[in-house]
Amino acid sequence: MIELLLLIETTEDKITFEKLYKNIYRKLLFTAQKILHSQQDAEDIVHDVFARIAKDYHKYRGKSQNEMLSLGFVMVRNASINLIHARERHNETPIEIKDELLGTEADPLEDVLKQEDMEFLNQAIGRLDEEDKNILILRYYHSMSYKEIGRLLGIKIKTVDVRLYRIKKRLREVIKYE
DSSP, X not given: OHHHHTTOOSHHHHHHHHHHHHHHHHHHHHXXXXXXXXXXXXXXXXXXXXXXXXXXXXXXXXXXXXXXXXXXXXXXHHHHHHXXXXXXXXXXXXXXXXXXXXXXXXXXXXXXHHHHHHHHHHHHHHTSOHHHHHXXXXXXXXXXXXXXXXXXXXXXXXXXXXXXXXXXXXXXXXXXXX
């Protein structure tokens, strides 16, 4: 944390950044862990995101905690996905051992089908625009209410409801036709 504060110029900005860090760190870490399934990778990604924010903090001055949280979610998600893609290109696998590799009582074919379904769903979600992805992530990964999402993104509750309905409808159509 101290090295991040060194990147910020004014004392007032350092105080504001430190509050921001304390308020949203765990939420961003949770997001990264959900995507990466690795504590170490998640911590690295969140640290990198905060380093980028600290480096250009003057750009974010005056933004609310909610705006910064939303921005943080997007940055963490994108950085996590980039890490996954980089590993796929270089055939790296995370060191963390997954339960599926150790053997479970479930049918191995069932595990493969679930994995394929998840990959297909992730591809379908990848086709959504950024704001729709954010709404989906906030609702289903972070279990936020429509009211919380609306407040965070600066849109009405009814708009959140309608957008989620349309997003799910589009995903159903994509899954049905592919």
